[in-house]
Amino acid sequence: MIWVIIIGMALVTIIPRIIPPFIVDYIRFPKWMNKWLQAIPYAALGALVFPGIMTVVPEKPYIGLIAGAVAIILAWLRVHIILVVLSSIMTVLVLTI
Amino acid sequence: MDTERKQLIKSQIRDGMIAGVPIAVGYLPIALAYGVLAKQSGMTLAELTGMSLFVYAGASQFMGANMIGLGVSAAEIIVATFVLNLRHFIMSLSFINQIKRYRMRWKFPLALGLTDETFSVASIFHKQVDNKYGYYFYGTLMLTSYLSWVLGSLLGGVLGDIIPAVLSQSMGVALYAMFIGLLIPSIKKYHRIAVISIVAMLVNYILSPVIGQGWGIVAGTIIGGLAGVFVLEEERI
Incomplete structure (x- = not known):
């Protein structure tokens, strides 16, 4: 039964991912749509970060926000992304213990 | 000529691995947490690793494992997964548009490897499309992330709850920090x-x-x- 669920989940996850390769060759996007598709990554990044980041420590949403602020500042100062990630982890760790 | 080709491919693979490291680091704790949760909800090691291998979608797997534990029907779990993952249609559309000129035998597997994280990193590195053999870059990026996810889940299922909760909770911020770290340089520019x-x-x-x-x-x-x-x-x- 669990394998039926897994296969079903796999199918509905794969289908949305693999339709675009079969259709992009046949459609010519108008200019605005091209712009839209290029803006999608930045929109997705925004939507993925907020408000989700407040659930890192569900009962203390400010901890996620502080860790996010640390990440913003360090990234702004051109710190390497791996150090940005590690610093945010440390921030949450320090604030929770 | 042939050695030059090999050199080019090698450097694309290396760059892809470097770009994939933050994802791998971010995935590991989440995959571990998933493995632990899935084990607790009664899934076997083969089932929980199989789910990572075939479904490969973090949020859905947490939800799926949780719902399996609660005894929810298969249909409900599958529909909920579908809804949760529809966003990948838009991401795939955007990414495939970016790599439009690649052949189908590259587009197809690359589309399979799309997640929120691989999509974000691949989009930020959109200039890579212009590099010769750039598909090796994207391919390595996707594969690194995939392996980290699958192996992390397996490890989580084996280790159970040896990892202290404070640490795994703190590591939950990793992917958010990575998203911020990807976004800020673009905004600065x-x-x-x-x-x-x-x-x-x-x-x-x-x-x-x-x-x-x-x-x-x-x-x-x-x-x-x-x-x-x-x-x-x-x-x-």
């Missing part, structure tokens, strides 16, 4: 990008309590992207 992200955040924030988390991200991505149609200038992107 071109401030108007911030408008797109902020619109997406606000839309998601307002709508997700009403329509659910999966749809909230979909709506935020679509509407934030539409804001981009108005604020981005043709020659700057």
Whole structure:
């Protein structure tokens, strides 16, 4: 039964991912749509970060926000992304213990 | 000639691995947590690793494992997964548009490897498309992330709850930090990008309590992207 669920989940996850390769060759996007598709990554990044980041420590949403602020500042100062990630982890760790 | 070709491919693979490290680091704790949760909800090691191998979608797997533990019907779990993952249609559309000129035998597997994280990193490295053998870059990026996810889940299932809760909770911030770390350099280069992200955040924030988390991200991505149609200038992107 669990394998039926897994296969079903796999199918509905794969289908949305693999339709675009079969259709992009046949459609010519108008200019605005091209712009839209290029803006999608930045929109997705925004939507993925907020408000989700407040659930890192569900009962203390400010901890996620502080860790996010640390990440913003360090990234702004051109710190390497791996150090940005590690610093945010440390921030949450320090604030929770 | 042949050695030059090999050199080029090798350097693409190396760059892809470097770009994939932050994802791998971010995935590991989450995959571990998933493995632990799945084990607790009664899945066997083969089942929980198989789910990572075949489904490969973090949020859905947490939800799926949780629902399996609660004894929810297969149909409900599958429909919920579908809704949660519809956003990958839009991401795939955007990414495939970026790699339009690649052949199908590259487009197809690369599309299979798309997740929120691989999509984000691959999009930020959009200039890589112009490199010769750039598909090796994207391929390595996807494979590194995939392996980290699958192996992390397996490890989580084996280790159970040996990892202290404080540590795994703290590591939960990793992917958010990575998303921020990807976004900020783009905003620094071109401030108007911030408008797109902020619109997406606000839309998601307002709508997700009403329509659910999966749809909230979909709506935020679509509407934030539409804001981009108005604020981005043709020659700057």
